[in-house]
Amino acid sequence: MEILIKNGYVYDPINRINGERVDIAIKDGKIVSTDLIDTRRAKVIDAKNKTVMPGGVDIHSHIAGPKVTAGRLMRPEDHYKVFMRAIPGVRRSGTGRTTPSTNLIGYKYARMGWTTVVEPATPPLETRHTHEELDDIPIIDKLCFPLFDSNWLLLDYIQDKEYEKGAALLAYLLYAVKGYAIKLVAPGAAEAWGYGKGVGLDIDDAIPGYDLTPREIIRGLCRINEMLKLPHTIHVHCNRLGFPGNYETTLKTMDAVSDLASEDRPVIHITHVQFTGYTGWSWDTLGTGAEEIARYMNTHRHVSLDLGQIVFGDATTMTADAPLEFVLHHLAPGKWSGSDVEAETAAGIVPLRYRKRSYANAMQWCIGLEVALLVQDAWRVIPTTDHPNAGRFTRYPWLIAWLMSRRAREKVLKRVNRRAASRAILPTLDREYSLYEVAIATRAAPAKLLGLKHKGHLGIGADADVVIYDIDPKSIDPSKDHAEVTNAFRRAAYTIKGGKIVVKNGEIVKHVYGKTYCLKPCVPHDLLESVVEEIKPKFREWYSVSLENYIIGEHEIRKPEVIPVETLLK
């Protein structure tokens, strides 16, 4: 199908198009030059007085995997509040708010204009489950990051400083589970948790059972990542997350890999930085560490962030940081679930509710936005809500409005806890994102950080993931009309995914399936053989499955897109 989008104001930061009127031509799921399509046969969309952007890319959103399913089972009360009715031949039904069912995830992302989503934490052993679920999510393209921070096989190599072998093993595991990048969740904490320790494990504390510290794990995996030249950096959930006074640990984590940086490209991605940017020593004295983090970000180029912005209301925290969830369970009595994944990681789930009147929650809300506004480079700060930990992904339109409008922020600040509002620096910040910066932060930058060459822009050859929002940048002033911006981002006028119109006027009109991206790092054959021979006896001893069953075949995934990676290994 050929589509021509005419007269729209295009925002495409990668190709440096800032609100100019450019026609976008789509043919066979790709963006092509306008003279390649037959204007008589093509479907012409008149985007007059509308904004055209590439499809959104969400770099951190827990949408699939065993913990999401456990969350759904744990929270039936989350599911009878929302119900989307099926329309035969168009869309399927679904329920759920903080833990929506698979179809709803795809639909809700598409309605907002997001077309690529990352599932950022999946235990390698249970990634088969993650892929089964990702296969079930319609419309969006998917990626998943397996957890490697407490993997015994890998920790052995890092402890012995055999990074080449470690890299070969990681490449092998990454392709075996069809993952895309390395995720670290409170490095070492899951391993320590096996001994009943690990609550508040700091970056230089010893990990029981190993002659290692979290710093060495981060450095080791960062080195391995650079050896393998994976498109994304290591994706780090910092130690001591959720403990007041943890901004120092975050800064240490960032600084730990500063010497490994080469070129002008980030080597570490700090995820949901809001949860790791606290000063103070208790929840009552919680303060903002946003200034220190932003100062570091503005002077160093090897770090990228995403926010994990709090959105008031219901949330379900689910993370592989099991000790933290145990602490949270005591803070918020009620349901709790914890689990351990053999020789790999641990996880926990606690439902939470963020309240405006709570000092700590209001402070958390401020910290996220402060980081986003204080860091000057929009290419390295991605607004996310760490769905469903800090809020639902369906709240992105509000998050965008808060970034774009001081007035919108003040409206919320009036209603939050007063002590928090007076101690935060957010009320003093004037910066407002422009539409161009929003396009950078939600589209171009995450695609660039993930190394997805065909996403996040509208240049020739890019995937035809295009969104048209009902915003007229010439007549709307986002700083004043923030409600209109929110509404426009809530329901895209058109979402085109892979050259097919999937959303029209904010309603789903087509049910399609996107691709799942995975990497195939090229490792020398003899190195790989020797590593596999070495891990075989360990695997037999430690795992409940055999190595042959551990490997996920490409045929098990609905639409795999394997990207080969040239590595530095010889």
Place this chain on the structure above:
Amino acid sequence: MKLKEIRLRLKYDFKVPIDVRCVSPDVFAGKGIDDIGNLQVYEGNRARILKDLFIIEGEVGKTPSETQITIEGGSPKLRWIGYRMNGGKISVEGDVGHYAAARMHSGIIEVQGNAGSRLGAKMEGGNVEVFGNAGDHAGAYYWGEKPGMGMKGGTIVIHGNAGSEIGGGMSKGTILVEGNVGQLPGIDMTGGRIDIEGDCEGKPGARMKGGRITILGRVPMILLSFYINNIVESTTIGPKKVRVEGPFYLFQGDVMANIRCGGRFYVSARSNPHLKPYEKFLS
């Protein structure tokens, strides 16, 4: 006040669950018979109208409180009867299914037969009387909700037996069961009272923070997180607070839910001789 009566007679034997949450005096009041017949109901996943399923006769009052709905020959497939009902009366000459009287605010519901699960779930007021048995979760919260989100007021009287987890999460109101109950009556309870004239299958009052439970029949075992407080000579049961003679063991708990042990729990000493060892803790 004279109630105006409207009668619904089942046209056929229902095979799939039917969502009749529109059968409530609030919805019917002030409408003509034709309008009532055209109300939408779901039979399984199919949208139907009320007159496809019922023969409708009689008249309705101007306000909900002047309206009585009588269903001749109920069916266990009829779900959500009296949902959010606010005044008036529903009388069922037969069985009802799940969620009868859910979220009810006021009024009367009488069921001559048996009721399904979650009878009077999250109800806030009014009276429910069941002459047969009731299913599980009578007067409870919906799945997965927090303690205190169950029944908030009103009374439920069950003349037969009831299932498990009755009064789950209730914070106010009264439940009287004249027969036996299943496991875990009063789980997550924060207030209100549950009175059971028959036996209990076990684990009464688990995680309770407040309120009171009275059991006149036999209880196999008291949870270990309950402390014995006293032996009392008599206590009261039911919405009318009828005095019954004891003696009763008075337990307090659940210490696992709240260290203050706000829940009180009366067990008949005569029906439970195996609880005699507890008496030594009192001296």
